Amino acid sequence: MEATIEKKEALLASYKEFFSEEPIVVKSPGRINLIGEHTDYNEGFVMPAAIDKGAYVSIAKSGSDQCKLIALDIDESYEFSIHDTLAPVEQGWVNYFLGVIDQYNKKGLKLEGFHMVFTSDVPLGAGLSSSAALECSFGYALSQLFGHEVSLIDVALMGQQAEHNFAGVKCGIMDQYASCLGRANHAVLLDCRSLEHQYIPCELGEYQLVLFDTAVKHNLASSEYNVRREQCERGVAALQTHFSGIHSLRDANLEQLNQVKDELDAKVYDRCAYVIEEYIRTLKAAEALRHGDIHELGELMFATHEGLSKKYEVSCKELDILYDIAQENENIIGARMMGGGFGGCTINLIKSSEVEKTIEVVVEKYKALTDVDLKYYLVAPGDGATKL
Ligand code: ADP
Numbered sequence: 001m002e003a004t005i006e007k008k009e010a011l012l013a014s015y016k017e018f019f020s021e022e023p024i025v026v027k028s029p030g031r032i033n034l035i036g037e038h039t040d041y042n043e044g045f046v047m048p049a050a051i052d053k054g055a056y057v058s059i060a061k062s063g064s065d066q067c068k069l070i071a072l073d074i075d076e077s078y079e080f081s082i083h084d085t086l087a088p089v090e091q092g093w094v095n096y097f098l099g100v101i102d103q104y105n106k107k108g109l110k111l112e113g114f115h116m117v118f119t120s121d122v123p124l125g126a127g128l129s130s131s132a133a134l135e136c137s138f139g140y141a142l143s144q145l146f147g148h149e150v151s152l153i154d155v156a157l158m159g160q161q162a163e164h165n166f167a168g169v170k171c172g173i174m175d176q177y178a179s180c181l182g183r184a185n186h187a188v189l190l191d192c193r194s195l196e197h198q199y200i201p202c203e204l205g206e207y208q209l210v211l212f213d214t215a216v217k218h219n220l221a222s223s224e225y226n227v228r229r230e231q232c233e234r235g236v237a238a239l240q241t242h243f244s245g246i247h248s249l250r251d252a253n254l255e256q257l258n259q260v261k262d263e264l265d266a267k268v269y270d271r272c273a274y275v276i277e278e279y280i281r282t283l284k285a286a287e288a289l290r291h292g293d294i295h296e297l298g299e300l301m302f303a304t305h306e307g308l309s310k311k312y313e314v315s316c317k318e319l320d321i322l323y324d325i326a327q328e329n330e331n332i333i334g335a336r337m338m339g340g341g342f343g344g345c346t347i348n349l350i351k352s353s354e355v356e357k358t359i360e361v362v363v364e365k366y367k368a369l370t371d372v373d374l375k376y377y378l379v380a381p382g383d384g385a386t387k388l
């Protein structure tokens, strides 16, 4: 909390350098996903947590139609009128904000001109959803500034739409949901079918969450993503010819899948088996956390990686190297690739008392194998969107 207050004070000081009004300050965090990967579009569960790094927005009414956005971290700004017709622009970061304003307009929620200065300590493009942090902090800030009753779930949905329509990323709801509704020391078990959630205590005791960032993003990501979706649909179609009440893989179990195995392409079978297993693992992980069994959570994370790498085939050399290093290290009790795959981070559970030493060893081994300097981030489950 101290760090948050310091950030707020620093942001207020920056705001004063640009504008004369007294702004409000809102924060919304980035997120991790503990477990539940490629389950969202199969209507299963995901278990993200908001993290202790976020985007901070300071904002006040400008007293006119004019709006100005200032991105402190990259020293850029953007001006427009609140009555302008909005469309995506060249400056990438601006789109997350315009996209949210567009959502307010579409909902008929009236806005006036404003001045806004923001900063963020969520690493960009590392898979921690720095973009959701921007959308959600801004969406929530607008509701607070203009006195609109917008629920946090609505802020999340608006953020998702902003991402779809203005950033061109057809993401699910997990990132914005976790950013808005996360809670310190808790994970969010989100049912991607009903969009209902449960808070799961996430007291990691002697363990620390560490992300290792491969900093690679192989091109395969989006094309293979579409292929996986299609393979899951083929599995569902086969299951539906034999069993009633199956709308998605979430409704099927492994026994049923095995009964239609002969009708399925081997790859389709593996994809579906992974999804059904991951559905079960995610619920088991929630149970493990409820009992404070961090070792069990770690084992489930390892199993998820195995599934993603071998059955779902969305890992890559770099991620598998990090997984192998983690498996061999006695201080790392769980690790898996996080996110859609073909690059990005691994999420690791590391013994807190050995964390520095362990990171050093991982960085060194990774360098020896790939000649790349690995980046890493220490994170903890934090609160969602908050007015500071
Ligand atoms: P991720 O959400 O995984 O971090 P994205 O590519 O979805 O990666 O979002 C990153 C983009 O969000 C950046 O390219 C930039 O446009 C914008 N962004 C995030 N944080 C900041 C920041 N602190 N200042 C300016 N732009 C930012």
Ligand code: MG
Residues within 6 Å of the ligand: 129, 130, 131, 132
């Ligand atoms: Mg993003």
